[in-house]
Amino acid sequence: xxxxxxxxxxxxxxxxxxxxxxxxxxxxxxxxxxxxxxxxxxxxxxxxxxxxxxxxxxxxxxxxxxxxxxxxxxxxxxxxxxxxxxxxxxxxxxxxxxxxxxxxxxxxxxxxxxxxxxxxxxxxxxxxxxxxxxxxxxxxxxxxxxxxxxxxxxxxxxxxxxxxxxxxxxxxxxxxxxxxxxxxxxxxxxxxxxxxxxxxxxxxxxxxxxxxxxxxxxxxxxxxxxxxxxxxxxxxxxxxxxxxxxxxxxxxxxxxxxxxxxxxxxxxxxxxxxxxxxxxxxxxxxxxxxxxxxxxxxxxxxxxxxxxxxxxxxxxxxxx
Amino acid sequence: xxxxxxxxxxxxxxxxxxxxxxxxxxxxxxxxxxxxxxxxxxxxxxxxxxxx
Numbered sequence: 001x002x003x004x005x006x007x008x009x010x011x012x013x014x015x016x017x018x019x020x021x022x023x024x025x026x027x028x029x030x031x032x033x034x035x036x037x038x039x040x041x042x043x044x045x046x047x048x049x050x051x052x053x054x055x056x057x058x059x060x061x062x063x064x065x066x067x068x069x070x071x072x073x074x075x076x077x078x079x080x081x082x083x084x085x086x087x088x089x090x091x092x093x094x095x096x097x098x099x100x101x102x103x104x105x106x107x108x109x110x111x112x113x114x115x116x117x118x119x120x121x122x123x124x125x126x127x128x129x130x131x132x133x134x135x136x137x138x139x140x141x142x143x144x145x146x147x148x149x150x151x152x153x154x155x156x157x158x159x160x161x162x163x164x165x166x167x168x169x170x171x172x173x174x175x176x177x178x179x180x181x182x183x184x185x186x187x188x189x190x191x192x193x194x195x196x197x198x199x200x201x202x203x204x205x206x207x208x209x210x211x212x213x214x215x216x217x218x219x220x221x222x223x224x225x226x227x228x229x230x231x232x233x234x235x236x237x238x239x240x241x242x243x244x245x246x247x248x249x250x251x252x253x254x255x256x257x258x259x260x261x262x263x264x265x266x267x268x269x270x271x272x273x274x275x276x277x278x279x280x281x282x283x284x285x286x287x288x289x290x291x292x293x294x295x296x297x298x299x300x301x302x303x304x305x306x307x308x309x310x311x312x313x314x315x316x317x318x319x320x
Numbered sequence: 321x322x323x324x325x326x327x328x329x330x331x332x333x334x335x336x337x338x339x340x341x342x343x344x345x346x347x348x349x350x351x352x353x354x355x356x357x358x359x360x361x362x363x364x365x366x367x368x369x370x371x372x
Contacts, residue, residue, distance in 0.1 A: 105328065273322060292321045299328035316330035316367075 004060040004180065006031075007039035007051070008090075009080055011073035012100040012150060013066030017091035018042040020167035021063070024174055034181045035060075039080075051079055059084040061180050063163075067093040067100045067308060068151040072144035081157040086185070088176070092166040092258045094153040095191075096268075097308025099166070101150040102300060104307045104314030108148045148317060152308045162191040166258035166305060169245055193243030195263040198255050201242040206230065209279040212287070214294040217254060228254045229279070234301060239265065239272035258305045267311045269302035334359055335366065 010018055018040075022028060038059060039046045062084035068074050081087055092098040103111060112129050116122060134141045153159055163176055176192055179185045186192070194201065206227040215232045222228055228235040228249070236257035237249070244259050261268035282288035295301060303310055323336055337356055341349045 269325070273325065277321065292324060295321060295324075297328070298321050298325040302325065312329050312331075315328065 004035040005038050005058065006035040007059045007062040007080060007084060008037065008042075009039065009062065009064050009066075009076060010042060011064065011066030011077065011094070011153075012069040013091065013093045013098070015042060016167045017065035017093075020091075020165075020170065021173060023167075024170045027170075027174055031177050034177070048076065048079070051083055054083050056082050057085050061086045061088060063088045063090040063176075064094050064153055065091040065167075067097045068147075068153060068156050069100060069103065069149075070144040070146050074151075074156055077153060077156045086160045086180075087153075087157060088161045088163055089153040089159045090163050091168055092164055092260065092305045095162045095164045095309070096260045096306040097150050097152050098258075098305050101152075101306075101308035102304070103150050105300065106315070107317060108146050111146070149314050150308050155308070160188040161185065162260075164191060164193055164241060164259040165244060169247065171245065172243065191241065191260075191263070193241050193259055196242050197262045198237040198240045198242045198244065198246065198249070198259065202227075202237055202246050202249050204228070204249065210281045211279050212281050212291070214291055216294075216296070222252055224252055228252075234272075234276065234295065236268075236272055236302075236304075238275040239268050239302075256304050257302075260306055260309065268306040269299065269310055272302045273298070331366075332363060334363060 008018065008021065021031075022043075024031070037044060038054070039051050059080070062080045064077065064080060064087060066073065068077055089095045093100055097104070106114075116124055116129055117127065130143050130146065132143055132145050134143075161176075163172060165172060168176075172193065179192070199206075204227045205225050207230060209227070209230050211230070211232045213232050214234060217233060220231065220233065222231050222233060229237065233254045235249070235254035237255045239261060240255050240257045241259040241262040248255055257268060257272070261271060265271050280288065280291060282291055299307075307314065323333060326336060327333060337352075339352055341352065
């Protein structure tokens, strides 16, 4: 069999997904055994023009990590879509927006103000901000346009498969590579993970869920055997897809929701809010108000990885 | 908490209201629905407005 042609790309991401691919350790040699990597900015020196020179559909599979928040990322997503037979949204940012999509609580102007003016390390009295076009010594320099809104990969191009996780765990990556190699990928549109919730695969003891106080993770040392939610820690398990191997839970940390909503759930944050509301046991208005106060940033907590993929997608922009 | 979260997402507080109405309070139920309908009508249609 001819070797597969594989491309990997990073857009708005931290690089952790690329590192996760290398984290399969010696198995990376198996990947190279079955696939020629034709584009991988973090590791291999191919340029955009090499990809542009390829024929359409010349790449068998593209693992695209990162959300889309500027024009460069969008154009590379479109380019790779044209060149790849199969597009995989790889990692939480490509699937749901991920951490970068928390930027959807703000916009370009506010982000620039924070990054180039307010941040303590800045000294910018002339209020210099990035421009898409700048004249320097008679030459025009270009930068990508930064968007107000962080997008998921699916909001930009058609995507065949979703591999969630921040980053996707090694066994899931190997499962994907194996499915590609043996041509056993599920039907397009599938998410390659469990269809059930994380709670379903969590082996902590679950008794009665009735909480009277919400703790942030640093405010309590949880009992290691008992359901974290029952201990008043906002664990996203009820509204999060399983398949991660319960890595966080097993080290006494609550699920933060990086695998996105389980099958059939449209809005992860709304689902989680409904789960939390149903276990609140406030005696009176005052106590309920206190419990609401205890969740300092509900939207940021419940949509930590899923804001771009939620029903609202972002904080509403003021109408100009 | 829903209200707090929706405020973070830029949604007007007036669009959400939580009331307990007993099955025997038909008139009250009707008047609350009327008030809410009027309130929403005054706010105008909701647009998601996700920019670009």
